[in-house]
Amino acid sequence: MTMPKRDTYTPESLLAVAVEVFNERGYDGTSMEHLSRAxxxxxxxIYHxxxxxxELLRLAISRALDGLFGILQxxxxxxxxxxxRLEHVTRRTTEVLMTELPYVTLLLRVRGNTDTERWAMARRRDFDHEVAELVKQAVADGDLRPDVDARLATRLLFGMINSIVEWYRPSRGGAATADEVADAVVRTAFAGLRI
Amino acid sequence: MTMPKRDTYTPESLLAVAVEVFNERGYDGTSMEHLSRAxxxxxxxIYHxxxxxxELLRLAISRALDGLFGILQxxxxxxxxxxxRLEHVTRRTTEVLMTELPYVTLLLRVRGNTDTERWAMARRRDFDHEVAELVKQAVADGDLRPDVDARLATRLLFGMINSIVEWYRPSRGGAATADEVADAVVRTAFAGLRI
DNA sequence: TCTTGTCCCGACCGATCGTTCGGTTACTCT
DNA sequence: AGAGTAACCGAACGATCGGTCGGGACAAGA
Known part of the structure; x- marks a missing residue:
């Protein structure tokens, strides 16, 4: 365990900066020049x-995936x-998404242009499939309405959860806390908007 | 009204090709070389x-925005x-999103790197705000549950709807039709997943 | 004080970016 | 047949891309 002698970048602290820029400009829209300025x-x-x-993309995506798959354990x-179990996964996914916001944001936006991006997409699909199984089981148990296809319901559920990255910003003191958002997501998804 | 004499590209038919590639690779990840090959x-x-x-981006985004704002009329x-009115807008937004899928997909993915992209984001916000007013009014009418913030509910609702672009592909004969998806969205959003 | 290794830099690389330009082909109209 | 023009092309533009290289500044251990 060595402490840094002067305050300098580590791969992790550099990653934090890079991910912010990636999310602002998009990965493809970010040049190494942009990163160096930030x-x-x-x-x-940076190459030191x-x-x-x-690699910055891979590190960020790995962190996001670790958080998500940890939920299933x-x-x-x-x-x-x-x-x-589905309600728990829904709530926890919402929470992880907010605590690891920039990393998960990056994960959700990859387009599959490189091997790294395709690997990320495949892992994401794996996660979705595991949750889809949960939905299917809950329908079979008679706990979820059977008139909406399980696969479709899973997609809409994730659509709602994942969209949080489009607007949630942790800094805002006045805005909703992570707990409040997670409550609202679970309530809206399972009980609906109508009274 | 002039008919094309030989089958050649118009700005519109070229746009259709370009938008497909933009959505596959991302706008920034697409080069003019990619477009020319496609x-x-x-x-x-292309510059003819x-x-x-x-301009291809602007044309595509305009088409998407026209479809969305048309709903409010x-x-x-x-x-x-x-x-x-909110249920109608929800259903119609889902439908427009699916009929104009590639164009709306592009709209939903802009990051604000250029003037064109920032204009698109501003127009999108305008649309969202109009719907948010509808949600607010419905809560005041006592028709929507008051324990979820109107602004948050709007965001979750749009999150669910907009996520359709991530998986819906019109070609699939066996998959759900646009009507079925719209039904499921309205039902899930307003009545919830649980029985 | 001298060596060692971390951290960082400016200069530069070949490749690719979006775009321009001069010119050729192919079709329509007279 | 000849003129006019829409559609297209290859070659090249300056700019920027991600990445490399040799070396300088600085701190720790000897």
């Missing part, structure tokens, strides 16, 4: 910490009635 | 039909109880 070091110095632009997501 | 004509020939890459969106 980080306050020269373009070539990371191998290149795509939690006891509340593995034991009990399917509909309860 | 269109089957040379890179320089349109002024440049950004429909009689069912202007007269009657707020909650009924």
């Amino acid at each position: 980080a306050g070091i020269s373009k070539s110095s 910490h990371v191998k290149g632009k795509e 939690e006891p509340e997501a593995r034991d009990g009635r399917a509909v309860e | 269109a089957g004509i040379s890179k320089s020939s 039909h349109v002024k440049g890459k950004e 429909e009689p069912e969106a202007r007269d009657g109880r707020a909650v009924e």
Whole structure:
């Protein structure tokens, strides 16, 4: 365990800066020049910490995926009635999305132009499929309405959750807290908007 | 009214090709070389039909926005109880999103890197605000649950609707039709997933 | 004080970016 | 047949892309 002798960048702290810029301008719309200006070091110095632009993307995406798949390992997501497990996954996914906001945002926006991006998309699909199984089971248990296709319902549910990255900004003191948003998501998704 | 003498590109038919590529690779990830290959004509020939890459984006976004704002002009969106108008806008937005899928997809993905993109984002916000007013009114009427903030509810609703562009593909014969999807969206959003 | 290794820099690389230009082909009209 | 023009092309433009390179500044251990 070595403490940094002067305050300098680590791959992690550089990643935090890079991810912010990626999310503002889009990954393809961000040049290494943009990153260097945002980080306050020269373009070539970035290569001292990371191998290149795509590694920054890979690191960010890995962090997001680790957070999401971690949810599926939690006891509340593995034991009990399917509909309860689904509610837990819904709430926790919303929470992870907000605590790891910039990383998950990046994950949700990859288009599949490189191997790294295609791998990210495949892992995301894996996660979605696991939740879709949960929905299917809950329908079979008679806990979810059977008149909406399970696959479609899963997609709409994730659509609602994932859209949080489009507007949630943790800084806003007056805005909703993570808990309040998670409550609203679970309530809206399961009970609906109407009275 | 002049008919094309040989089958050649018009700005509109070229736009259709370009938008497909934009959606596959992302706007910034698409080069004019990519477009020329997809269109089957040379890179320089594209400039005979349109002024440049950004004009293609502007044309596509305009088409999407026209479709969306057209909904707000429909009689069912202007007269009657707020909650009924909201349901109509929800259904019609879902439908327009699916019929104009590639154009709306592009609209939903702009990041604000150019004037054109910032204009698109501003217009989108205008649309969202008009719907948010509808939600607010429906809550005041006592037709929507008051325990979820109107602004938040609007965002979740649009999140659900807009996420359709991530998976809906009109070609699939076996998949859900536009009507079925619109039904499911309205039902899920207003009545919830649970029985 | 001298070496070692971390951290960073300016200069530069070949490739690719969006765009322009001069010219050729192919069709329509007279 | 000849003129006019819409559609297209290859070659090249300056700018910028992601990435490399040799070396300088600085701190820690000897």
